[in-house]
Amino acid sequence: MMEGKVVVVTGGTSGIGQVAAERLAAMGARVVLVARSQSRGEAAMTRLHEMGPKERHSVHYGDVSRLRDLNRLAGEIRSAEPRIDVLINNAGAAFSKRSVTEDGLELTFATNHLSYFVLTQGLLDALRPAGTARVVNTSSHAHYRARIDFEDLQMERNFQGFRAYGVTKLMNILFTRALAKRLAGSSITTNSLHPGFVNTRIGDEGSGFIAAAFRFAKNFAITPEKGAETIVYLASSDEVAQTSGLYFYKCQPMEPSKAAQDDAAAERLWRETAKLAGIHE
Numbered sequence: 001m002m003e004g005k006v007v008v009v010t011g012g013t014s015g016i017g018q019v020a021a022e023r024l025a026a027m028g029a030r031v032v033l034v035a036r037s038q039s040r041g042e043a044a045m046t047r048l049h050e051m052g053p054k055e056r057h058s059v060h061y062g063d064v065s066r067l068r069d070l071n072r073l074a075g076e077i078r079s080a081e082p083r084i085d086v087l088i089n090n091a092g093a094a095f096s097k098r099s100v101t102e103d104g105l106e107l108t109f110a111t112n113h114l115s116y117f118v119l120t121q122g123l124l125d126a127l128r129p130a131g132t133a134r135v136v137n138t139s140s141h142a143h144y145r146a147r148i149d150f151e152d153l154q155m156e157r158n159f160q161g162f163r164a165y166g167v168t169k170l171m172n173i174l175f176t177r178a179l180a181k182r183l184a185g186s187s188i189t190t191n192s193l194h195p196g197f198v199n200t201r202i203g204d205e206g207s208g209f210i211a212a213a214f215r216f217a218k219n220f221a222i223t224p225e226k227g228a229e230t231i232v233y234l235a236s237s238d239e240v241a242q243t244s245g246l247y248f249y250k251c252q253p254m255e256p257s258k259a260a261q262d263d264a265a266a267e268r269l270w271r272e273t274a275k276l277a278g279i280h281e
């Protein structure tokens, strides 16, 4: 079903992204990974070549929380892949303490939201030549209680790891909505999803309360194999070939929070993010 398709995946070296990449490779896709660690990237490549031995899968290295890496990655991937069928924005993390990237941006915001925005913008020219292309954005039910404070987008006041994580997952859905609006009538669709609560390495980078809470909750979590199902569905199923702008869970559309359906907030977030990323539209 995916033979001849090129699938770019961020966060494909671990957890649900890794399983999704391997499944899509087994379905015949050629996978292009974005990875930050050489050893994890090489291990992922070995598994991909076992799962999809016919294709020459590839990996590009970079840290998706850094603007210069994102811009370089987009350029490298565009040159290597003039046609991309599916982009899966999935790399994500949660942190217990506030820290700031070399661009002066809060790390959760940069990793979980800015990376989806910049990589998608940078790869649109390669997605357009595909007959039909898809952008799949991994979000989370953690968005349900989140609210964006546009006066404090970098969460300088009163940082809490879970709150920051939830806000960025809300941003993933708002980004998907605003992108779908811009892509309406084109050959590219975009949808977001919640994978379920999945036993992965998420939260391991944190310390203190956030790490302990993730560790405890993982006792009740589903496997990465189960968690990857909705990503694989959105990336490959004919049932959603024409569907755009929706939020999915268990391979079904689901209503996200009211805040995630706020088109004015989606547009404001788009403008603010473009400004921070130095993208002029």
Ligand SMILES: NC(=O)c1ccc[n+]([C@@H]2O[C@H](COP(=O)([O-])OP(=O)(O)OC[C@H]3O[C@@H](n4cnc5c(N)ncnc54)[C@H](OP(=O)(O)O)[C@@H]3O)[C@@H](O)[C@H]2O)c1
Pocket: 010, 011, 012, 013, 014, 015, 016, 017, 034, 035, 036, 037, 040, 062, 063, 064, 065, 090, 091, 092, 093, 111, 138, 139, 140, 141, 194, 195, 196, 197, 198, 199, 200, 201, 202, 203, 221
């Ligand atoms: N697990 C859950 O219950 C759950 C629930 C809802 C949503 N999600 C979402 O699912 C997505 C995947 O998470 P996961 O649970 O599979 O966690 P995971 O096992 O920790 O995987 C995260 C992936 O993102 C990559 N990554 C993180 N920061 C990066 C950076 N700065 N630059 C490049 N790559 C980076 C990691 O690379 P390394 O291998 O180098 O670490 C890894 O491949 C995230 O967007 C998360 O928010 C997860």
